[in-house]
Amino acid sequence: MDPYYAYIPHTEExxxxxxxxxxxDSVEELFSDIPESVFLRKPLDVPEGVSEHEAAEFxxxxxxxxxxxxxxxxxxxxxxxxxxxxxxxxSTPGFVTAYTPYxxxxxxxxxxxxxxxxxxxxxxxxxxxxxxxxxxxxxAAAEAAAIALQVRRKAHTILVSEGVHPFTRSVLxxxxxxxxxxxxxxxxxxxxxxxxxxRELIDEDTAAVILQTPNLFGILEDFTGFAEAVHEHKAxxxxxxxxxxxxxxxxQGSWGADIAxxxxxxxxxxxxxxxxxxxxxxxxQKLLRKMPGRIAGETVDAEGKRAFVLTLQAREQHIKRxxxxxxxCSNQALAAIISTAYLAVTxxxxxxxxxxxxVSKAHYLYDKLKEIPAVRPFSDAPFFHEFTLDMGSGSQAxxxxxxxxxxxxxxxxxxxxxxxxxxxxxxxxxxxxxTRQQLDDYAARAQEVLS
Amino acid sequence: MNQLIFEISRSGRKGYRFPKQDVPQxxxxxxxxxxxxxxxxxxxxxxxxxxxxxxxxxxxxNFAVDAGFYPLGSCTMKYNPKVNELTSREAGFTEVHPLQxxxxxxxxxELIHTLTGxxxxxxxxxxxxxxxxxxxxxxxxxxKLFRAYFSAAGEHQRTRLIVPSSSHGTNPASAHLSxxxxxxxxxxxxxxxxxxxxxxxxxxxxxxxxxxxxxxxxLYETDILEISEMVHEAGGLLYYDGAxxxxxxxxxxxxxxxxxxxxxxxxxxxxxxxxxxxPGAGPVLVSDRLVPFLPVPDVVKTDxxxxxxxxxxxxxxxxxxxxxxxxxxxxxxxxxxxxxxDGLTRASEMAVLNANYVMxxxxxxxxxxxxxxxxxxxxxxxxxxxxxxxxxxxxxxxxLVERSIHPPTVYFPLIVPEALMIEPTETETKETLDRFIxxxxxxxxxxxxxxxxxxxxxxxxxxxxxxxxRAARHxxxxxxxAE
Numbered sequence: 001m002d003p004y005y006a007y008i009p010h011t012e013e014x015x016x017x018x019x020x021x022x023x024x025d026s027v028e029e030l031f032s033d034i035p036e037s038v039f040l041r042k043p044l045d046v047p048e049g050v051s052e053h054e055a056a057e058f059x060x061x062x063x064x065x066x067x068x069x070x071x072x073x074x075x076x077x078x079x080x081x082x083x084x085x086x087x088x089x090x091s092t093p094g095f096v097t098a099y100t101p102y103x104x105x106x107x108x109x110x111x112x113x114x115x116x117x118x119x120x121x122x123x124x125x126x127x128x129x130x131x132x133x134x135x136x137x138x139x140a141a142a143e144a145a146a147i148a149l150q151v152r153r154k155a156h157t158i159l160v161s162e163g164v165h166p167f168t169r170s171v172l173x174x175x176x177x178x179x180x181x182x183x184x185x186x187x188x189x190x191x192x193x194x195x196x197x198x199r200e201l202i203d204e205d206t207a208a209v210i211l212q213t214p215n216l217f218g219i220l221e222d223f224t225g226f227a228e229a230v231h232e233h234k235a236x237x238x239x240x241x242x243x244x245x246x247x248x249x250x251x252q253g254s255w256g257a258d259i260a261x262x263x264x265x266x267x268x269x270x271x272x273x274x275x276x277x278x279x280x281x282x283x284x285q286k287l288l289r290k291m292p293g294r295i296a297g298e299t300v301d302a303e304g305k306r307a308f309v310l311t312l313q314a315r316e317q318h319i320k321r322x323x324x325x326x327x328x329c330s331n332q333a334l335a336a337i338i339s340t341a342y343l344a345v346t347x348x349x350x351x352x353x354x355x356x357x358x359v360s361k362a363h364y365l366y367d368k369l370k371e372i373p374a375v376r377p378f379s380d381a382p383f384f385h386e387f388t389l390d391m392g393s394g395s396q397a398x399x400x401x402x403x404x405x406x407x408x409x410x411x412x413x414x415x416x417x418x419x420x421x422x423x424x425x426x427x428x429x430x431x432x433x434x435t436r437q438q439l440d441d442y443a444a445r446a447q448e449v450l451s
Numbered sequence: 452m453n454q455l456i457f458e459i460s461r462s463g464r465k466g467y468r469f470p471k472q473d474v475p476q477x478x479x480x481x482x483x484x485x486x487x488x489x490x491x492x493x494x495x496x497x498x499x500x501x502x503x504x505x506x507x508x509x510x511x512x513n514f515a516v517d518a519g520f521y522p523l524g525s526c527t528m529k530y531n532p533k534v535n536e537l538t539s540r541e542a543g544f545t546e547v548h549p550l551q552x553x554x555x556x557x558x559x560x561e562l563i564h565t566l567t568g569x570x571x572x573x574x575x576x577x578x579x580x581x582x583x584x585x586x587x588x589x590x591x592x593x594x595k596l597f598r599a600y601f602s603a604a605g606e607h608q609r610t611r612l613i614v615p616s617s618s619h620g621t622n623p624a625s626a627h628l629s630x631x632x633x634x635x636x637x638x639x640x641x642x643x644x645x646x647x648x649x650x651x652x653x654x655x656x657x658x659x660x661x662x663x664x665x666x667x668x669x670l671y672e673t674d675i676l677e678i679s680e681m682v683h684e685a686g687g688l689l690y691y692d693g694a695x696x697x698x699x700x701x702x703x704x705x706x707x708x709x710x711x712x713x714x715x716x717x718x719x720x721x722x723x724x725x726x727x728x729x730p731g732a733g734p735v736l737v738s739d740r741l742v743p744f745l746p747v748p749d750v751v752k753t754d755x756x757x758x759x760x761x762x763x764x765x766x767x768x769x770x771x772x773x774x775x776x777x778x779x780x781x782x783x784x785x786x787x788x789x790x791x792x793d794g795l796t797r798a799s800e801m802a803v804l805n806a807n808y809v810m811x812x813x814x815x816x817x818x819x820x821x822x823x824x825x826x827x828x829x830x831x832x833x834x835x836x837x838x839x840x841x842x843x844x845x846x847x848x849x850x851l852v853e854r855s856i857h858p859p860t861v862y863f864p865l866i867v868p869e870a871l872m873i874e875p876t877e878t879e880t881k882e883t884l885d886r887f888i889x890x891x892x893x894x895x896x897x898x899x900x901x902x903x904x905x906x907x908x909x910x911x912x913x914x915x916x917x918x919x920x921r922a923a924r925h926x927x928x929x930x931x932x933a934e
Contacts, residue, residue, distance in 0.1 A: 005790075005798075007878050008801050008878065009878070014881045015804065021808055023811065024807075030807055031800075034673075037676050038676055038708050040704055044796065045572045045792070049791025050789060052789055056534055056538055056785070058788060059541060062562055066555065066559055067556075068546050068555075069551075076772060077773070085499050088503060092507065094509075095515070095727050096536075097517045098726075100728035101727065103514070103857065106857065106912060107514060109508070109511065110727045112455070116457070132728065136584070139588075139771055178602050246492060248483070248487065263772075270545035271549065273544070273548075273559045274772060274774050275730070276777075276779065296928065300917070300918050302918075303915050308917075309918075312926060321635075322633040324620070327591060327624035329587045329621050330584070330588075331729040333727040333728035333730075337506075337727070344505070345502050347495060349491075349496070350466070351491070353469050359479055360472060361474050436474050
């Protein structure tokens with residue numbers, strides 16, 4: 001039997017007639033321009049191909065090596081309910097197998113979906129303009145810093161609150177390594193960013209101040225007066241928020257932020273070991289032409305009919321090359337459409353309902369845990385759906401999590417694993433997906449482990 | 452024309468029911484005080500059926516690989532196998548949290564480790580990271596690796612980075628963002644980088660060169676070994692833009708050519724879907740001497756167990772939140788398993804055959820500036836046609852749109868005027884290519900006989916040509932009725 005090559009449809013006859021049309025005798029001849037010195041004269045050391053059935057079985061066995069438990073893990077990735085309709089939209093071939101919508105006339109559907117995503121992000125954040133998505137919430141913060149550095153060309157410092165996710169801070173550090181830009185940390189006190197500390201650190205060399213709420217500890221920060229303090233020094237105020245909180249909590253626009261960033265993973269995207277998710281960004285109107293990445297805009301066609309198109313491309317790398325505002329080309333469009341579908345299905349009421357259940361359930365568990373004598377909450381500041389416990393030491397935190405895991409519960413994230421200054425702190429996330437039974441079970445097991 | 456989701460909205464309509472809350476209600480206003488929102492966000496209120504129809508209608512009004520031929524140059528729009536979608540939806544993958552204990556995520560860690568190994572072998576590199584989310588993100592990571600390498604060597608003066616003028620726009624953008632001074636190098640009369648032209652830059656200011664091989668003209672850089680020896684001799688490094696790897700799998704490896712850092716686009720060569728612009732994945736692979744600088748965490752295997760290794764003192768750090776677009780990695784590994792070593796090699800062979808077949812069949816009609824055997828793609832110029840008839844590369848593109856074929860990449864690479872960059876990929880049948888050739892032949896005839904059919908195209912699509920000048924002059928980037 002002739003060899004079968006998956007996804008390659010050529011018959012022997014096809015190959016023969018095509019070679020003839022090209023005017024060569026063999027396929028090898030088409031590679032005769034590769035010098036012998038760099039021609040690979042041995043087979044690749046990867047396995048022989050298999051049927052899709054066998055490959056799927058192999059991948060299934062791999063997937064089964066992962067262990068799933070009742071999850072109270074958060075820190076940027078949350079276990080929310082995904083409506084069936086959203087899963088359906090996620091697998092629509094017209095979106096899944098399309099490229100970036102360069103040819104507007106045959107890409108209206110995608111362009112409109114992105115336009116709707118941008119509108120929803122503006123609605124949620126209370127800011128004027130948005131783009132077609134960035135890689136994740138962490139890199140979105142780094143892109144926001146890049147905007148600020150373009151606006152304030154003479155400034156070289158980015159101030160970042162210690163309440164910002166440690167991975168966001170490390171991405172920022174990596175992005176500006178080996179450059180003349182300095183990333184400085186605004187220390188938190190009791191898990192809260194104090195405006196006084198900000199005032200002490202900010203100066204004319206500051207391009208941006210990056211804040212986050214809810215912050216690393218789950219605390220909802222009160223940013224009253226922050227944007228004004230930042231603007232006094234002509235810097236930009238960047239606030240990162242988990243968008244799931246924005247149905248019930250003040251948004252970035254209302255705090256006076258110039259740029260809002262975050263990640264829409266809570267809207268219809270599974271944990272998926274951390275990706276793909278969606279970095280979102282919204283900004284005030286005057287920053288539109290400094291935005292990174294693709295932007296869908298409304299216009300008209302030759303007959304005056306409403307139409308959509310990728311716009312302001314003069315900012316982008318394929319036009320401006322090294323003078324581009326960013327190097328972003330691929331983004332997370334499909335994942336952005338999934339989040340758009342999530343918000344469309346759930347609506348404003350659903351967003352508030354999911355948020356409210358998160359809040360109620362997180363507080364229910366928090367109150368139960370507080371009754372255990374060995375449990376010390378890290379803070380009594382307001383929180384949304386994630387709170388932090390102080391286990392005393394790193395080893396005690398780890399032992400607590402290990403014991404809970406052996407009882408079938410991922411009880412939280414040891415923040416000390418993310419940031420050495422947080423040794424002993426455990427962040428516990430509770431979403432609307434958890435049941436009272438699971439919360440009672442958590443409390444009972446914790447009591448067992450800690451007594 | 453489709454209504455916007457906001458226009459479908461009716462106040463009070465609900466599309467989804469969450470489980471009944473089974474704990475006491477806590478009031479946000481009371482708990483949060485000044486932090487509480489004053490009003491709900493203005494989001495659409497729609498029924499589930501309307502949401503499904505809305506997105507279904509949008510998806511139908513959108514061209515995709517599953518709908519037809521998509522010969523978009525340098526984008527490798529090959530067929531996206533459906534088994535990849537099935538494996539990527541395994542709950543054992545999708546429901547794994549990135550911060551759950553390593554011993555409970557062995558499957559995911561093994562997947563990352565295995566894929567890194569296979570990609571290293573396919574490219575001839577030593578090891579790599581899956582953390583970068585896209586090609587441009589991989590380039591950025593690569594430039595940071597260059598920087599870290601020179602910093603460690605105390606060679607801070609190496610700031611000049613050579614980029615051919617035919618390169619992808621992301622190359623100079625990524626290099627510039629990383630603080631390098633970009634030097635654009637014109638191609639020689641062969642369409643290639645000539646070692647001679649590099650000589651003036653071979654000094655202690657040289658950081659390195661970014662190349663794609665085959666280049667964006669679809670031509671193999673035949674002097675590559677001489678180039679890499681020169682650059683290394685001068686103390687520089689070589690970066691390989693892997694966007695065009697689909698031409699050379701099993702034939703020629705960047706590692707053997709002397710490259711130090713490369714990125715791959717899993718959404719091109721390794722068949723993962725483009726998703727309307729993403730998510731993709733841009734793994735970065737490196738030669739021995741750059742391994743210590745790779746982003747953290749690495750995934751290592753000890754005594755049969757996999758774990759993260761954060762102890763990399765020379766690492767450039769994290770370049771994204773977690774471990775990359777893991778869901779895309781699942782698809783790519785599935786593809787490699789199905790294809791196997793012979794299948795991957797065959798893919799490149801047939802990609803090159805398909806490209807040459809189309810090129811030879813049309814080159815008497817469309818001007819081919821570099822007339823020689825191409826690799827996986829080639830570039831025509833519509834300059835003469837435009838001069839003769841007024842029909843531009845853009846008009847040719849819109850003529851193809853009218854005939855339900857996605858146009859080639861137009862106006863790129865910048866070194867070819869009125870460029871039409873065509874990449875058929877290996878997954879297309881001869882019949883599909885023959886239809887494309889017939890349509891391109893018809894378009895050529897129309898250009899000379901009835902140009903208005905092209906300059907006014909498309910007519911049959913849901914919208915006619917869109918006014919992008921107006922879009923840029925008066926930007927409307929959100930629905931204005933949403934207040």
